[in-house]
Amino acid sequence: MQNKKLNIGLFGFGVVGESLYKVLENTPSLNAQVKKVCIRHSEKERNAPAELFTTIASELLHDDRLNVIVELIDDADAAYRIVTTALKRQKAVVSANKKMIAAHLEELIDIQKEYNTPFLYEAACCASIPVIRNLEEYYDNDLLQSINGIVNGSTNYILTKVFQENISFYDALVQAQEAGFAESNPALDIEGTDAVNKLSILLTHAYGIINKPENILHTGIQNLDPEDAVFAAEKSFEIKLVAQARKLKSGKIAAFVLPQFMEKSSQLFNVKNEYNGVIIESSLADKQFFYGKGAGGFPTASAVLSDLSALRYNYQYEYRKLRNQQPSEISTDYFLKVCISFAGLFQVPNERFTKILEWKYNDQRCHITGILPVSELIASDWWKQSDVSIIIYPEGIFENYEPVKEKVNFKKFEFVEVG
Numbered sequence: 001m002q003n004k005k006l007n008i009g010l011f012g013f014g015v016v017g018e019s020l021y022k023v024l025e026n027t028p029s030l031n032a033q034v035k036k037v038c039i040r041h042s043e044k045e046r047n048a049p050a051e052l053f054t055t056i057a058s059e060l061l062h063d064d065r066l067n068v069i070v071e072l073i074d075d076a077d078a079a080y081r082i083v084t085t086a087l088k089r090q091k092a093v094v095s096a097n098k099k100m101i102a103a104h105l106e107e108l109i110d111i112q113k114e115y116n117t118p119f120l121y122e123a124a125c126c127a128s129i130p131v132i133r134n135l136e137e138y139y140d141n142d143l144l145q146s147i148n149g150i151v152n153g154s155t156n157y158i159l160t161k162v163f164q165e166n167i168s169f170y171d172a173l174v175q176a177q178e179a180g181f182a183e184s185n186p187a188l189d190i191e192g193t194d195a196v197n198k199l200s201i202l203l204t205h206a207y208g209i210i211n212k213p214e215n216i217l218h219t220g221i222q223n224l225d226p227e228d229a230v231f232a233a234e235k236s237f238e239i240k241l242v243a244q245a246r247k248l249k250s251g252k253i254a255a256f257v258l259p260q261f262m263e264k265s266s267q268l269f270n271v272k273n274e275y276n277g278v279i280i281e282s283s284l285a286d287k288q289f290f291y292g293k294g295a296g297g298f299p300t301a302s303a304v305l306s307d308l309s310a311l312r313y314n315y316q317y318e319y320r321k322l323r324n325q326q327p328s329e330i331s332t333d334y335f336l337k338v339c340i341s342f343a344g345l346f347q348v349p350n351e352r353f354t355k356i357l358e359w360k361y362n363d364q365r366c367h368i369t370g371i372l373p374v375s376e377l378i379a380s381d382w383w384k385q386s387d388v389s390i391i392i393y394p395e396g397i398f399e400n401y402e403p404v405k406e407k408v409n410f411k412k413f414e415f416v417e418v419g
């Protein structure tokens with residue numbers, strides 16, 4: 001198998017597809033060549049010979065000369081059909097489509113097994129950072145305590161520009177789109193969907209958990225307010241969108257994607273722009289930090305390339321956490337220390353807090369800091385309203401928190417209850 005020639009059928013010739021094509025053309029030593037490219041818009045001008053292109057998927061999927069399909073399109077439904085058809089025809093597949101993979105991972109794992117065909121997707125999580133392969137190969141034991149990371153480049157880019165360079169949210173988003181970092185529907189980035197798709201894939205490789213992303217607690221940066229940055233700065237924090245998975249004493253896993261106050265001492269504090277950073281904590285090694293570009297054509301192509309290279313020796317994910325160990329479960333039984341920020345006085349059901357620790361307000365915004373049961377966040381959506389934002393504190397996960405016995409007396413916060 002070593003050094004077998006890879007004849008590639010490529011789906012998609014966008015930012016990543018074109019970058020991959022260029023790299024393969026310029027690196028003959030890889031023994032991998034794009035033989036055919038399937039695109040949706042034949043009228044677009046492409047920087048490659050016209051005879052490479054087709055709009056007919058079956059020309060690639062049914063071509064027996066092709067032994068690898070690389071799927072780099074953004075239509076998750078079409079990607080699902082391409083990937084499953086290719087695997088069933090025993091063509092190895094490399095994909096970067098986190099939305100599709102997160103939505104269908106259980107079935108895709110079964111198909112790989114049934115057809116004994118590799119399906120690799122390092123580019124789906126954190127682009128250039130080899131996080132999936134590390135979880136598969138290096139952290140192949142049950143000592144993994146946590147994964148904590150900035151896994152979406154676009155939102156990190158926007159937060160960096162808005163909070164540090166005073167560029168408007170909209171302009172920063174346009175820049176992220178122009179640079180090719182954002183999804184074609186940028187709401188997927190902004191609302192935390194892309195990050196939770198990635199977290200759900202990481203949970204499978206880290207803890208053997210298969211859980212649909214929509215069932216994992218998440219939100220994005222869509223509701224953050226400029227006053228939140230002021231509040232954060234007063235405490236010497238910045239705000240980042242962070243995906244977290246932490247093993248609790250019960251053995252279950254706390255997992256979520258939420259904006260977080262980032263303290264200067266965290267390695268994630270210095271992760272700026274489209275960069276991603278992942279801290280993996282294990283019982284023996286303590287913390288390890290992975291850092292690299294999390295979006296963009298060439299960084300993503302580098303992960304695809306690494307997967308292609310692995311296919312030359314027929315590498316497959318073994319999903320050991322899923323197959324060889326008792327898979328973990330996601331917990332809903334823990335507490336978060338959060339700041340809820342909102343416009344107006346009494347939108348927040350303060351009686352749902354286990355404890356209120358601080359309440360600050362000015363003309364524009366109220367910031368209430370307290371302890372909330374995660375079950376409350378899962379069961380309700382008051383905290384997702386457009387003028388409410390949620391930011392969790394560093395070290396903000398608590399397995400137990402003694403409920404306050406007496407009712408909180410809001411008079412002491414000098415509020416007059418209205419409505």
Ligand code: HSE
Nearest residue numbers: 152153154182183295
């Ligand atoms: N839109 C994604 C991001 C691309 O910004 O991280 C890489 O997955």
